[in-house]
Amino acid sequence: xxxxxxxAPIADDxxxxxxxxxxxxxxxxxxxxQLASYIIDSGGKRLRPxxxxxxxxxxxxxxxxxxxxxxxxxxxxxxxLLHDDVVDESSLRRGRQTANAIWGNQASVLVGDxxxxxxxxxxxxxxSMRVMEILADTTNTIAEGEVLQLxxxxxxxxxxxxxxxxxxxxxxxxxxxxxxLGAVLAGRPREEELALGRYGMHLGTAFQLIDDVLDYSASxxxxxxxxxxxxxxxxxxxxxxxxxxxGTTEEARVIREAIEQGGLEYIDIVTRTIESTGALDYTxxxxxxxxxxxxxxxxxxxxxxxxEALLGLAQFAVSRRY
Numbered sequence: 550x551x552x553x554x555x556x557a558p559i560a561d562d563x564x565x566x567x568x569x570x571x572x573x574x575x576x577x578x579x580x581x582x583q584l585a586s587y588i589i590d591s592g593g594k595r596l597r598p599x600x601x602x603x604x605x606x607x608x609x610x611x612x613x614x615x616x617x618x619x620x621x622x623x624x625x626x627x628x629x630l631l632h633d634d635v636v637d638e639s640s641l642r643r644g645r646q647t648a649n650a651i652w653g654n655q656a657s658v659l660v661g662d663x664x665x666x667x668x669x670x671x672x673x674x675x676x677s678m679r680v681m682e683i684l685a686d687t688t689n690t691i692a693e694g695e696v697l698q699l700x701x702x703x704x705x706x707x708x709x710x711x712x713x714x715x716x717x718x719x720x721x722x723x724x725x726x727x728x729x730l731g732a733v734l735a736g737r738p739r740e741e742e743l744a745l746g747r748y749g750m751h752l753g754t755a756f757q758l759i760d761d762v763l764d765y766s767a768s769x770x771x772x773x774x775x776x777x778x779x780x781x782x783x784x785x786x787x788x789x790x791x792x793x794x795x796g797t798t799e800e801a802r803v804i805r806e807a808i809e810q811g812g813l814e815y816i817d818i819v820t821r822t823i824e825s826t827g828a829l830d831y832t833x834x835x836x837x838x839x840x841x842x843x844x845x846x847x848x849x850x851x852x853x854x855x856x857e858a859l860l861g862l863a864q865f866a867v868s869r870r871y
Contacts (some may be wrong), residue, residue: 550861552594558854559602564621566598573620573667580652584660588627588648593655597622597727600862604731604745614675618730621652621675621684624668624865629691636699636850637782679733687726694718705805709790716757717750724753728859729778729785742851748859751843756866758836761786761827763870765820780819783811787835788828789819795851833867840867 574585581652583835605615633639634647635654641647649657665688672681698715701707728749732742764779765788779786785808793801800822807815822830843863850856 550858550865552865555603555858555861555865556599558858559599559606562602562606562619563595563599565613565616566595566602566623568653569616570622570623573624573671574712574721580656581660581663582647584652584656585627585664586650588630591642591645595623596756596862596866597626597723599710599723600727600749600859601730603855603859603862604728604748605734606731607850607853608735608737608741608745608857610735612675612734613714614677614734615731616670617675618680618734619727620722621668621671622727622730624664624671624686625688625691628661628664628668629688629695629719629723631657631664632695637778639778665768677733680730683726683729683733685723690718690722694720694722698784701785703809705785705793705808707790709787712785712787712790713754716754720757721750721753724756725749728752741849744846748843748846748863751839751846751862752866755836755839755843755863758787758832759867759869760840761788761834762832763825764788765830775822777813777816780807780816781811781813783808787832788823791828791831792819792822792826795828796822800826831871836867840864 573583575861576585576591578584598618601619601622602615605618618622623627626837630642631648634642635657637647639647640650646662647657668684672684677680692788693713694717698719699710701715723744729742729746732745737745761779764786780789789804789808800818801820803815804822807819839862843866846861847856847859848857
């Protein structure tokens with residue numbers, strides 16, 4: 550399935566989500582409207598709200614609270630992007646200048662805070678303590694993941710286990726919540742709720758691992774960001790960790806120095822080592838395993854177009870080029 554086929558069963562729902570996002574973005578403060586609209590309109594795939602909507606429909610939900618839940622998840626994600634770009638000093642995302650590159654770090658952080666607080670206002674409107682519990686825990690875990698990533702930054706001794714812990718907290722946790730919310734809103738049994746949560750966790754992990762692969766294999770135009778950004782920021786992602794483990798002593802030394810210093814001075818050597826050690830294939834295999842686990846978690850759901858789209862979403866996460 551391509552992304553259009555995945556979205557097909559929830560096309561009307563997605564339109565409703567986009568309309569709600571527009572309404573809820575409104576503020577009397579002009580800068581909030583400008584900056585928030587800029588990043589919301591920046592061409593993201595909306596995979597997290599898509600996950601909420603598909604999970605709800607796959608669980609037989611017939612109400613409309615999933616529209617608000619999907620918008621909330623997108624607001625939380627957008628807030629993390631604003632904060633991430635400030636922390637990482639990024640200048641390009643999705644092929645466009647980052648908000649902090651245009652409006653500055655202070656405005657980006659504060660508008661990120663606005664999106665977080667607006668999302669919690671919307672949670673209250675849904676009126677479900679379980680929904681609030683899931684999303685409150687999720688935002689806290691994401692914050693922990695951001696701090697873990699900061700601690701790993703420029704640390705060439707970061708292990709695969711430590712790196713996977715960052716992925717689970719920083720990226721996969723919001724996918725987990727997105728899928729789980731669909732089952733909660735539909736009032737499905739705890740078994741199904743947890744199964745959908747597992748689906749989201751494995752989906753999000755696969756998605757991030759493929760991002761790690763694309764950082765060294767896709768073109769800048771395809772990916773919408775600067776190739777080698779992770780290395781420039783001193784982030785020891787899985788391809789680098791694997792290449793250090795299986796490269797020669799000299800190759801490992803160069804990668805270690807590149808991580809500790811940041812920058813792209815050694816990008817050619819690092820890229821060659823990543824290729825020669827099979828680091829990208831290794832990372833892609835782990836991503837494929839995660840996608841298979843996500844698909845297996847859907848066994849609790851009855852056949853439906855939405856369930857098939859969830860399956861297609863897991864496959865898309867590992868086959869994409871952007």
